[in-house]
Amino acid sequence: MAERPKADPAVDLVLDRVVPAPAGLLWRGWTEPDLLVRWFTPAPWETVACEIDLRPGGVFSTTMRSPGGETQPPSTGCFLEVVPERRLTFTDALGPGFRPLGAGLMTATILLEPEGAGTRYTALVRHADAAGRSKHESMGFATGWGAALDQLVELTRSL
Numbered sequence: 001m002a003e004r005p006k007a008d009p010a011v012d013l014v015l016d017r018v019v020p021a022p023a024g025l026l027w028r029g030w031t032e033p034d035l036l037v038r039w040f041t042p043a044p045w046e047t048v049a050c051e052i053d054l055r056p057g058g059v060f061s062t063t064m065r066s067p068g069g070e071t072q073p074p075s076t077g078c079f080l081e082v083v084p085e086r087r088l089t090f091t092d093a094l095g096p097g098f099r100p101l102g103a104g105l106m107t108a109t110i111l112l113e114p115e116g117a118g119t120r121y122t123a124l125v126r127h128a129d130a131a132g133r134s135k136h137e138s139m140g141f142a143t144g145w146g147a148a149l150d151q152l153v154e155l156t157r158s159l
Contacts, residue, residue, distance in 0.1 A: 005109055005124055011133045015123040015145045023112040023119045025156035027085040030110060036062070039155045042147035049074070054082055059096040077101070086112055105132060121149060 007014045019026070029035045033050040040047040041064050048071060049063035061076040078096050081089035091107040111122040123145055127133040 004111065007124055008126075010130050011127045013125045013127075013133060013137060013141045015142065015149065016120070017146075017149065018115050018118050018120050019149065019153045020118045021153045021156040023085050023114055025159050026112050026119055026121060026152060027088075028159065029152045029155055030088055035155065035159075039151035040148060042144045043151065053096070054079065056080055056082060057096065057098050060090045080107070081109070106136065123149075 029039060031052060031054050033052050036050045036052070037047040040050070040062060044067040046065050047062050048065045049061075051059050051061040053059045056079055058079050059076065060079055061074050063074045064072045066072070075092060076095055077090055077092035078094050078098060079088070079090050080094075081087060087109065089107065089109040092105050093101060093107060095101050105127070107126045109122075109124045109126075111120070111124070113120040113122070125136065125141070125145075127136060
């Protein structure tokens with residue numbers, strides 16, 4: 001597996017937590033569309049559609065619905081790196097086949113590392129510049145990604 005990526009605090013955001021769930025179940029939550037729609041968006045928002053082609057260059061697309069019932073346009077990107085049960089990197093800067101989309105916001109790496117009876121879950125989200133990082137942080141990155149992780153951990157209890 002590739003070396004653990006380093007965060008640049010000027011442009012990156014990190015969620016790092018040890019969770020009481022095995023890496024294999026967390027991986028399933030990230031890579032099986034019927035499971036991802038059950039946890040991916042922090043409640044009361046919901047994910048109503050998901051498409052996954054789990055390979056570098058393969059599509060990663062989610063569609064979310066607001067608490068008021070408004071369906072958002074799909075957020076579509078592609079996978080850059082797929083290491084089963086350990087590492088998943090995706091971006092919204094590129095579409096399927098690594099096709100540039102023009103207005104990319106981020107590239108995220110999810111690391112799953114067994115630790116004790118659980119898994120060290122690290123989400124490293126890279127932005128093009130400090131303004132993009134700041135905007136994502138002010139949108140509630142820590143709270144939103146943390147709440148989604150809590151939902152994923154809860155989901156793994158039923159798998």
